[in-house]
Amino acid sequence: MLPYERPIITRYNPGITNKFGSKVDYFPFTQIDGVPVKRLIDAYGSPCFVLSERTIRDTYRNALRAFSTRYPKVQFAWSYKTNYLNAVCQVFHQEGAWAEVVSMFEYQKAILNGVPGEQILFNGPDKTADDLRIALQNNSLIHIDHFDELYLLSEIVRDSGKKARVAIRINMDTGVYPQWDRFGFNYENETAWEAVQKIMGQSNMILTGLHCHIGTYMLSTRAYHLAATKLAQLALRIKGQYGHRIAYIDIGGGFASGNTLKGSYLQGSDVIPTMDDYAEAISTALLGSGIPTAELPSLYLEAGRALIDDAGYLLGSVLAIKRLSDGRRATIMDFGVNLLFTSFWYDHRITPAQEFSRHTEDMVVYGPLCMNIDVVRENISLPLLNRGDHVVVHRVGAYNMTQWMQFISMRPNVVLIDLEGGVHLVRARETVDTLNQQEQTPAHLLSISPV
Amino acid sequence: MPLCQGIDFIIINDIKPPIQILLLGARNENEEMKVNKNIAISESGFIFNPGTGDSFSTNSIGQEVISMLNEGKTRDEITQGILVRYEVEKGILEKDLDDYFFMLGTYHIVQNG
Amino acid sequence: MKTLNIALTGLNNIDSPGPGIPVARALRSGGLDPLRIIGLAYDNLEPGLYMHELIDRSYQIPYPSAGSEALFNRLKAIHEIESIDVVIPNFDAELHNFMRISDRLRTELGIQSFLPDHHSFEMRQKTALADWGEKLGIKVPATRTAFSWSEARQIASEWGYPLMVKGKYYDAYMAYDADQAAAYFYKLSAKWGLPVLLQQIVKGSEVNVTALGDGSGACIGAVPMRKMFITDKGKAWAGITLHDDRLLEIARTAVAGSCWRGGCELEFIKTPDDHYYLIEMNPRFPAWVYLAVGSGQNHPEALVRLALGEAVEPMTHYEIGKMFIRYSYDQIVDLKEYEHINTHGWL
Numbered sequence: 001m002l003p004y005e006r007p008i009i010t011r012y013n014p015g016i017t018n019k020f021g022s023k024v025d026y027f028p029f030t031q032i033d034g035v036p037v038k039r040l041i042d043a044y045g046s047p048c049f050v051l052s053e054r055t056i057r058d059t060y061r062n063a064l065r066a067f068s069t070r071y072p073k074v075q076f077a078w079s080y081k082t083n084y085l086n087a088v089c090q091v092f093h094q095e096g097a098w099a100e101v102v103s104m105f106e107y108q109k110a111i112l113n114g115v116p117g118e119q120i121l122f123n124g125p126d127k128t129a130d131d132l133r134i135a136l137q138n139n140s141l142i143h144i145d146h147f148d149e150l151y152l153l154s155e156i157v158r159d160s161g162k163k164a165r166v167a168i169r170i171n172m173d174t175g176v177y178p179q180w181d182r183f184g185f186n187y188e189n190e191t192a193w194e195a196v197q198k199i200m201g202q203s204n205m206i207l208t209g210l211h212c213h214i215g216t217y218m219l220s221t222r223a224y225h226l227a228a229t230k231l232a233q234l235a236l237r238i239k240g241q242y243g244h245r246i247a248y249i250d251i252g253g254g255f256a257s258g259n260t261l262k263g264s265y266l267q268g269s270d271v272i273p274t275m276d277d278y279a280e281a282i283s284t285a286l287l288g289s290g291i292p293t294a295e296l297p298s299l300y301l302e303a304g305r306a307l308i309d310d311a312g313y314l315l316g317s318v319l320a321i322k323r324l325s326d327g328r329r330a331t332i333m334d335f336g337v338n339l340l341f342t343s344f345w346y347d348h349r350i351t352p353a354q355e356f357s358r359h360t361e362d363m364v365v366y367g368p369l370c371m372n373i374d375v376v377r378e379n380i381s382l383p384l385l386n387r388g389d390h391v392v393v394h395r396v397g398a399y400n401m402t403q404w405m406q407f408i409s410m411r412p413n414v415v416l417i418d419l420e421g422g423v424h425l426v427r428a429r430e431t432v433d434t435l436n437q438q439e440q441t442p443a444h445l446l447s448i449s450p451v
Numbered sequence: 452m453p454l455c456q457g458i459d460f461i462i463i464n465d466i467k468p469p470i471q472i473l474l475l476g477a478r479n480e481n482e483e484m485k486v487n488k489n490i491a492i493s494e495s496g497f498i499f500n501p502g503t504g505d506s507f508s509t510n511s512i513g514q515e516v517i518s519m520l521n522e523g524k525t526r527d528e529i530t531q532g533i534l535v536r537y538e539v540e541k542g543i544l545e546k547d548l549d550d551y552f553f554m555l556g557t558y559h560i561v562q563n564g
Numbered sequence: 565m566k567t568l569n570i571a572l573t574g575l576n577n578i579d580s581p582g583p584g585i586p587v588a589r590a591l592r593s594g595g596l597d598p599l600r601i602i603g604l605a606y607d608n609l610e611p612g613l614y615m616h617e618l619i620d621r622s623y624q625i626p627y628p629s630a631g632s633e634a635l636f637n638r639l640k641a642i643h644e645i646e647s648i649d650v651v652i653p654n655f656d657a658e659l660h661n662f663m664r665i666s667d668r669l670r671t672e673l674g675i676q677s678f679l680p681d682h683h684s685f686e687m688r689q690k691t692a693l694a695d696w697g698e699k700l701g702i703k704v705p706a707t708r709t710a711f712s713w714s715e716a717r718q719i720a721s722e723w724g725y726p727l728m729v730k731g732k733y734y735d736a737y738m739a740y741d742a743d744q745a746a747a748y749f750y751k752l753s754a755k756w757g758l759p760v761l762l763q764q765i766v767k768g769s770e771v772n773v774t775a776l777g778d779g780s781g782a783c784i785g786a787v788p789m790r791k792m793f794i795t796d797k798g799k800a801w802a803g804i805t806l807h808d809d810r811l812l813e814i815a816r817t818a819v820a821g822s823c824w825r826g827g828c829e830l831e832f833i834k835t836p837d838d839h840y841y842l843i844e845m846n847p848r849f850p851a852w853v854y855l856a857v858g859s860g861q862n863h864p865e866a867l868v869r870l871a872l873g874e875a876v877e878p879m880t881h882y883e884i885g886k887m888f889i890r891y892s893y894d895q896i897v898d899l900k901e902y903e904h905i906n907t908h909g910w911l
C-alpha cells in the first residue's frame with residue numbers, strides 16, 4: 001500500500017516579487033533532544049508542552065557569558081512571570097539566577113523553591129502592606145513602583161524597626177515607542193529624582209538599586225545603551241549629592257527571542273540582536289559612564305523571554321481540514337489561543353512532525369475554541385496535513401505556560417526533557433476535578449431537580 | 452503532440468472524445484462531471500487550461516484522479532481505485548475527493564452537469 | 565581558463581525594473597571570460613529567467629520572508645550543481661539575509677560576495693538617513709517618523725501639504741491633503757509596519773549617482789545622471805550623464821562616510837538654487853547601471869573583481885552626455901519553459 005496524500009490542486013498566482021508567504025521548512029520536525037515527537041504524544045497526549053532542559057541551560061550560559069565577559073559584576077534574576085513552573089525556575093536557580101517576582105504568589109513560589117529572601121527582587125505595582133512586611137522580614141530587594149507604595153513602605157519600616165533595601169523603578173525616553181511610562185518614576189521630568197530624595201531622607205530605607213525595564217521584545221540595542229547611561233547618570237548624581245553609592249543597576253529584561261513578530265517582513269531570528277549585542281550596548285554604557293571602576297555597581301538582568309522561549313515547544317494535532325467560504329484552506333488544531341497566548345503577537349513557526357511531500361498549501365490555522373479570535377496563524381504555507389497529523393510549534397517557552405487560559409478546555413501536560421533524554425512530567429494536565437475542587441455549590445443547588 | 456513540442460503533454464480530450472461522467476457518489480448522485488476541453492496535463496502535474504490561460508499544479512494522486520475521470524471512471528470507481536492502492540480510510544478519501552472535485556470545478560477544469 | 569560562475573538576483577526586468585539584467589549585461593560586456601551567469605529568481609514570471617542569451621541557467625530561491633537559513637540551504641543546493649564563485653544580490657529586501665549569511669557563504673561554500681556591513685547598511689536606512697546626512701554635512705529633506713496617524717496628522721499640520729508619506733522600507737506617495745495622507749499612512753503601515761515616515765517636499769530636478777565603494781572608504785567608480793523622463797512609477801525612462809563635480813563630491817562623501825562596500829545608488833533632488841538634497845541611498849546598483857558601462861565605467865565587473873580579491877583602480881573618467889533610453893520588449897516564451905521552472909524550480 002502506498003502512503004496516502006490528499007489530492008490537491010493549486011493555481012499559480014504570479015505576482016512579481018510577491019513579498020510574503022513561502023515555505024520555510026523543508027524537513028519534518030520529528031524529535032526534540034532525541035526524543036521522538038510521536039512518542040511524546042503517545043505518552044502525554046495532544047496537545048502537550050515540551051521543555052528542553054538542555055536549551056534552557058545553553059541559552060542561560062550564553063547570556064551569562066555575553067555579559068560577564070564584558071562587565072565585572074553580573075547577576076541574572078529569573079523573571080518568574082515568564083514561566084514559573086518550578087522545574088523551569090529550578091534550572092535557572094541551579095545555574096545561579098536569583099528570582100524576580102511581581103506578586104506575592106510568585107514571591108511564595110520563589111521562597112518555596114528555596115531562593116533566599118535576599119536574592120528575590122520584588123517588582124510590580126501590586127504589593128500589599130502584608131506583602132511588603134514579608135519582603136522586609138526576608139530582607140528582599142523591594143523595587144518601588146509609585147509614591148503610594150513609597151509612603152506605605154515608609155510606614156511599615158517605621159513600625160518594624162527594620163531597614164528596607166529598596167530600589168526605584170524608573171521609566172524614561174529611550175527613543176522607543178511606545179514608552180512604558182506607566183511603570184515607576186519618570187526620569188526626564190525629575191519624578192525619579194524626587195523619589196530618590198524622599199528615600200534618601202528616610203533613615204530606615206537604603207537605596208540599594210536603580211531599576212528599569214524599558215519594554216519587551218526590544219530590537220534596538222541603542223535603547224539599552226541610553227537606559228544604562230541614564231541610570232548611571234542618576235547613580236552619579238546620587239553619589240554627588242549624598243555621597244551614597246548605588247549597589248546595583250537593574251536593566252530589566254526585554255531582550256527579543258527568535259520569534260517573528262506579526263507583520264514583520266523578515267524572520268525574527270534574522271533581525272534580533274544577539275545577547276552579545278545587548279551586552280555590548282549595556283556594558284559600554286556603564287563602563288563609559290564616568291563611574292570610577294572600583295565603584296561600578298553590579299549589573300542585574302531580568303531577561304525573561306530571551307532565556308526561555310526557544311526551550312519550549314507545543315505539540316499538537318490536526319482536528320480537521322476545511323475550506324472557507326472564500327475558498328481558503330483552514331486547518332483546525334487541537335490547541336488555540338487558550339494555550340498559545342503569544343499567537344496574538346507572533347507568527348509562530350509550525351512544522352509537521354511527520355514526512356511530507358514537496359506540495360504545500362496556504363492556509364489559516366485555527367484553534368479549537370468556539371470563538372472567532374482563536375486564530376493561531378492567519379496565513380501560513382504548510383505541507384499537506386491530514387486529520388490526526390502531528391505538528392510542532394516552536395519557541396513557545398515564554399509567557400504561554402503562565403498566560404494560558406482555562407477556557408473551554410483544560411490545560412494539558414507539560415513535560416521536561418532532561419540532559420540525558422529522560423522525560424519528566426512537570427505539570428499534570430488539569431481535569432474536571434481540578435476545577436470542581438475549587439467550587440462550592442450551595443446545598444439547594446446540588447440537585448438538578450427543581451426545588 | 453500538437454500543442455507543445457518536446458514535452459509529454461497529454462491533451463486529454465484529444466485522446467478520447469469528451470466523456471460524460473456519471474457520478475455515483477452519495478452526494479453527487481446523478482451529477483455528471485467532465486473534464487473541460489483541451490485541458491493539458493503534463494507528467495510533472497502541471498495543468499494548463501487553454502480556455503482561461505490559467506495554470507495549476509497538482510500532486511501525483513490528483514493526476515491519477517484526473518486521468519481516471521478522463522478514462523470515464525465513475526466516482527465510485529475512482530474511490531475504489533484509490534482505496535485498493537493507498538493507505539487511507541474510505542470516509543477521509545471521500546471527503547478529500549469532494550474537496551478536490553469542488554476545486555476542479557472552481558478552477559473550470561471540470562464541468563458539472 | 566576556469567569559467568567564472570556568477571549568480572545574481574533581480575531578474576524582474578519589468579516596467580519598474582530590477583537591476584539584475586543590466587548587471588548581467590554589464591558583466592557580459594566586461595573582460596570576465598569565460599563567464600557563466602546563474603539567475604536567482606523569486607517569481608516564475610521574472611523576465612530574466614527566459615533571457616537565455618544573458619542568463620545561462622536560473623533557479624528559484626525562497627522569498628526573503630522565509631529567512632536567511634532557508635536562503636542559505638537553497639544556495640548550498642544550487643552551489644552543488646553550479647559551483648558559484650560570486651553572488652550579487654540586487655534587491656533591497658533580500659540584502660539583509662544575504663549580508664547575514666555572507667560569511668558562511670564564503671567560509672563554508674567558498675562563494676564570494678561584496679556587500680556592505682550591517683552598520684553601514686543601517687546608517688542609510690530611511691529612518692536614520694537624516695541623522696546620518698547631518699553628520700556628513702549632506703542635506704536631507706526634513707523627515708519625521710510617526711507611529712500613529714494622529715502623530716502623523718500633527719506633523720503634517722505643522723508642515724502643510726503636499727508632503728511625502730513613505731514606508732519604513734519601500735514605497736513613497738505624495739499626499740496633497742489629510743485624507744490622502746491618512747489613506748497612505750494606513751496602507752504603508754499595513755504593508756511595511758510602523759513607523760511611517762513623513763518627508764517634506766523639495767522641489768527641483770532628480771539627479772542620481774550610481775557608485776561602487778571598496779569598503780574602506782574609497783569610491784571605485786561614480787557616474788551622475790539626470791532623469792530626463794520619469795514614468796508614472798517614478799522610474800527613469802531616459803537619463804543622461806552629467807558633468808557635475810559637486811554632485812560627485814557629495815556622492816564620494818556618502819560612500820566614504822559609510823565605508824560603503826558594493827554598489828549603491830544615491831538619489832538627489834537638485835534645487836533651482838543649486839542645493840543637493842539626498843533623498844535615498846539604495847544599497848545596490850540601480851536598474852540604469854548600464855549607463856555607467858556605456859559611458860566608460862563598468863561597475864558590476866569591478867565589483868566582481870573586488871569580490872574575488874583583485875585590486876581595482878578607482879575609475880574617474882566617464883563620457884558626459886551619454887544617454888540611456890529604456891525600452892520594453894515582449895519576449896516570446898514557450899509554455900514548456902514556464903512549466904519547467906514551475907515544476908522543477910530551475911530553468
Ligand SMILES: Cc1ncc(COP(=O)(O)O)c(C=O)c1O
Binds near residue numbers: 398
Ligand atoms: C519588571 C520586569 N522585568 C522583567 C520582565 C521580563 O521581560 P522579558 O520577558 O521581555 O525579558 C518583565 C516582563 O514584563 C517585567 O515586567
